Amino acid sequence: MNRQNGAERPYDVVLFGATGFVGTLTAEYLAAHAPEGCRWALAGRSRGKLAELRDRLSAENPHCAELPLLTADADDAGSLRELAGSAHVVASTVGPYVWYGEKLVAACAETGTDYTDLTGEAEFVDRMYLEHDGRARETGSRLVHACGFDSVPHDLGAYFTVQQLPEGVPLTVDGYVRTNAAFSGGTFASALTAMGRGPQMARAARERRLHEPRLVGRRARAPQGSPHFSPETGTWALPLPTLDPRVVERSARGLKRYGPDFRYRHFASVKHLPMALGGTAAMGLLAGAAQIPAARQWLSSRVEPGTGPGEARRGRSWFTVRFVGEGGGRRVCTEVSGGDPGYDETAKMLAEAALALALDDLPATSGQVTTAVAMGDALLGRLTAAGLRFRVAAVR
Numbered sequence: 574m575n576r577q578n579g580a581e582r583p584y585d586v587v588l589f590g591a592t593g594f595v596g597t598l599t600a601e602y603l604a605a606h607a608p609e610g611c612r613w614a615l616a617g618r619s620r621g622k623l624a625e626l627r628d629r630l631s632a633e634n635p636h637c638a639e640l641p642l643l644t645a646d647a648d649d650a651g652s653l654r655e656l657a658g659s660a661h662v663v664a665s666t667v668g669p670y671v672w673y674g675e676k677l678v679a680a681c682a683e684t685g686t687d688y689t690d691l692t693g694e695a696e697f698v699d700r701m702y703l704e705h706d707g708r709a710r711e712t713g714s715r716l717v718h719a720c721g722f723d724s725v726p727h728d729l730g731a732y733f734t735v736q737q738l739p740e741g742v743p744l745t746v747d748g749y750v751r752t753n754a755a756f757s758g759g760t761f762a763s764a765l766t767a768m769g770r771g772p773q774m775a776r777a778a779r780e781r782r783l784h785e786p787r788l789v790g791r792r793a794r795a796p797q798g799s800p801h802f803s804p805e806t807g808t809w810a811l812p813l814p815t816l817d818p819r820v821v822e823r824s825a826r827g828l829k830r831y832g833p834d835f836r837y838r839h840f841a842s843v844k845h846l847p848m849a850l851g852g853t854a855a856m857g858l859l860a861g862a863a864q865i866p867a868a869r870q871w872l873s874s875r876v877e878p879g880t881g882p883g884e885a886r887r888g889r890s891w892f893t894v895r896f897v898g899e900g901g902g903r904r905v906c907t908e909v910s911g912g913d914p915g916y917d918e919t920a921k922m923l924a925e926a927a928l929a930l931a932l933d934d935l936p937a938t939s940g941q942v943t944t945a946v947a948m949g950d951a952l953l954g955r956l957t958a959a960g961l962r963f964r965v966a967a968v969r
């Protein structure tokens with residue numbers, strides 16, 4: 574590996590999209606928690622908005638008055654290359670990523686810069702694998718997508734669960750997600766975009782399967798489960814075809830600790846059957862509407878970009894992910910839990926992932942890697958110290 578992420582770069586972490594809804598929360602988190610001596614900068618497309626953000630941050634924390642402001646546009650490859658070349662790690666909140674993400678990933682792969690984002694878009698992740706994994710391996714860049722609620726609690730929760738199970742035997746893990754959270758304009762736009770691109774998503778997944786090297790002597794799978802009542806959680810479990818199970822599967826491919834034959838299934842966990850049925854019908858309707866451009870545009874215009882749940886609403890929000898793991902005669906229930914998943918905790922996860930890449934002693938990896946593979950123990954330790962809970966609930 575020819576690592577070009579040299580020590581001479583001016584910034585440890587650059588936050589791109591700092592002026593958006595989650596970007597601002599991430600900037601606030603870094604302002605409060607980046608360790609002394611960590612050189613970080615705010616980046617975005619509007620210098621005026623960046624300056625306003627810096628003024629707000631420095632009202633709380635006078636050190637922030639000196640924060641560097643970097644301008645770049647997601648459509649301008651030259652400005653992104655300059656941005657990437659100035660940093661060890663770029664964390665991006667500029668989505669929908671399928672529209673705005675590729676040029677920055679290309680710039681990071683080219684300049685040997687580590688990259689993190691908040692995407693939950695499977696098509697984008699597969700495309701970036703096909704287009705940029707090879708170059709990133711050559712330059713030593715780590716491309717770590719999905720560093721928010723998609724998919725950190727699920728990826729690290731499965732990683733934590735595997736560590737409670739015996740080594741060298743086939744393992745199964747099921748994850749059950751519950752939350753009461755609301756969403757932002759940016760998340761809604763990204764979800765609608767992804768729902769409207771079913772064929773492109775399927776094509777990218779197919780091409781990736783053709784290119785990805787086969788695992789030799791081991792298996793790692795994430796098949797879709799069936800709806801059922803789960804006695805472990807006391808809730809109805811509905812298969813959740815998000816990016817998360819793909820990420821867990823890729824971690825199992827990358828880490829031998831997941832054993833010779835690993836299977837992960839991912840579910841939404843709903844207390845009452847009518848709610849489960851209503852939720853499924855509503856998602857079906859939304860997915861159907863997302864196929865019609867005019868309906869998609871109308872739905873998009875209902876929730877403004879840059880807006881999201883206020884502090885009081887986020888303060889009432891929570892999530893839990895229950896995992897049931899089995900293998901080698903042992904059965905374990907674990908749980909990851911925290912506060913507002915999509916925004917407060919997501920900002921924390923993105924910031925801590927960027928800090929881990931910039932500052933921690935991590936396993937030697939490069940190319941497109943998951944959070945568990947790139948920084949499993951380090952990120953787990955950081956997030957636990959930052960208030961997320963990873964615990965073993967029961968063992969048999």
Ligand SMILES: NC(=O)c1ccc[n+]([C@@H]2O[C@H](COP(=O)([O-])OP(=O)(O)OC[C@H]3O[C@@H](n4cnc5c(N)ncnc54)[C@H](OP(=O)(O)O)[C@@H]3O)[C@@H](O)[C@H]2O)c1
Nearest residue numbers: 592593594595618647668721722723757759760763878879
């Ligand atoms: N993984 C998760 O769990 C999770 C959770 C939350 C959000 N997300 C994702 O994170 C992304 C951001 O969400 P959000 O709610 O923060 O959205 P948002 O408020 O709309 O923010 C989008 C950001 O992108 C910037 N931007 C847009 N076009 C740009 C361009 N051409 N060049 C440079 N910057 C550009 C915006 O800049 P301006 O400020 O100048 O407009 C803004 O900073 C979405 O894709 C969302 O799905 C994921």
